[in-house]
Amino acid sequence: MIGLDVYLYPDGIRVAEPDDIIRWEKERELYDPHVRLFVALFPYNPSLMSPNPNKAEELPFQKGQIIKVYGEKDADGFYHGECAGRFGYIPSNMVSEIPVYDGDQKLELFQQGFLPEAYCSPPDSCSSVPEDMKVRRMIAIFDYDPWESSPNMDMEDELPFKVGDIIYVFGEMDGDGFYYGDLHGVRGLIPSNYVEDLPWN
Structure with missing residues (x-):
C-alpha cells in the first residue's frame, strides 16, 4: 500500500x-x-x-x-x-x-x-533615526564607563563600551562632543574622543 x-x-x-x-x-x-x-x-x-x-x-x-x-x-x-x-x-x-x-x-x-x-x-x-540620516561605523579605541568617566549629569543616556567594540553612529557629533550610536541593539550617547571611524570596506 x-x-x-x-x-x-x-x-x-x-x-x-x-x-x-x-x-x-x-x-x-x-x-x-x-x-x-x-x-x-x-x-x-x-x-x-x-x-x-x-x-x-x-x-x-x-x-x-x-x-x-x-x-x-x-x-x-x-x-x-x-x-x-x-x-x-x-x-x-x-x-x-x-x-x-x-x-x-x-x-x-x-x-x-x-x-x-x-x-x-x-x-x-x-x-529617533530619520530615513535620510547618515549611518557610520566606528570602533572604540578606549574602554568607556559613563558612571566613572562621564562629565554629564544624565549619564544614563550614555553607552558603556570596551576597546574594539563596533558602534553604529547616526548623524553628526553634537555640541558637547557626543555621537548618538547603537551597540548590540542598545542606543545612547558616546563620547567622540573614545572612538574613531571604521570604514565599511
Missing part, C-alpha cells in the same frame, strides 16, 4: 508535490516559540559592510524586510536565520524583534515579506 500526502483545497483534494511538503515544513516552523521574527532597521550588504572574513555566510537584507530567526544570538552578536529563501548570519544591531507570538500571525507576516515603513519595534527604535 502506498501512502500519499494530500492537501484539502476549497475546490477539492489533491496529492501533495515535494514543493508543497517543503513549504508546509517551513510554515510549521513559525508555530515554534523558539523561532522568532525580526525586522531589518537598516539595509545591509555584507560584502561592503561586514568586518568579518566570512562575509559569504551573512545574509543581505533591505530596510523593513522580515527575517526568521532561530534561537539566540551568538557571542559575536549575530543571529542565525532565513531571509528571502536564504539562510545565514544576521548582525543583531541591524534588526529588531517583532513582538508577535501567535503562529498564525507570524506566518502571515513572514509571507508578507516586509513591514510598512511606519512600523518600529520597539516603538521608539526607528523614530
Whole structure:
C-alpha cells in the first residue's frame, strides 16, 4: 500500500508535490516559540559592510524586510536565520524583534515579506533615526564607563563600551562632543574622543 500526502483545497483534494511538503515544513516552523521574527532597521550588504572574513555566510537584507530567526544570538552578536529563501548570519544591531507570538500571525507576516515603513519595534527604535540620516561605523579605541568617566549629569543616556567594540553612529557629533550610536541593539550617547571611524570596506 502506498501512502500519499494530500492537501484539502476549497475546490477539492489533491496529492501533495515535494514543493508543497517543503513549504508546509517551513510554515510549521513559525508555530515554534523558539523561532522568532525580526525586522531589518537598516539595509545591509555584507560584502561592503561586514568586518568579518566570512562575509559569504551573512545574509543581505533591505530596510523593513522580515527575517526568521532561530534561537539566540551568538557571542559575536549575530543571529542565525532565513531571509528571502536564504539562510545565514544576521548582525543583531541591524534588526529588531517583532513582538508577535501567535503562529498564525507570524506566518502571515513572514509571507508578507516586509513591514510598512511606519512600523518600529520597539516603538521608539526607528523614530529617533530619520530615513535620510547618515549611518557610520566606528570602533572604540578606549574602554568607556559613563558612571566613572562621564562629565554629564544624565549619564544614563550614555553607552558603556570596551576597546574594539563596533558602534553604529547616526548623524553628526553634537555640541558637547557626543555621537548618538547603537551597540548590540542598545542606543545612547558616546563620547567622540573614545572612538574613531571604521570604514565599511
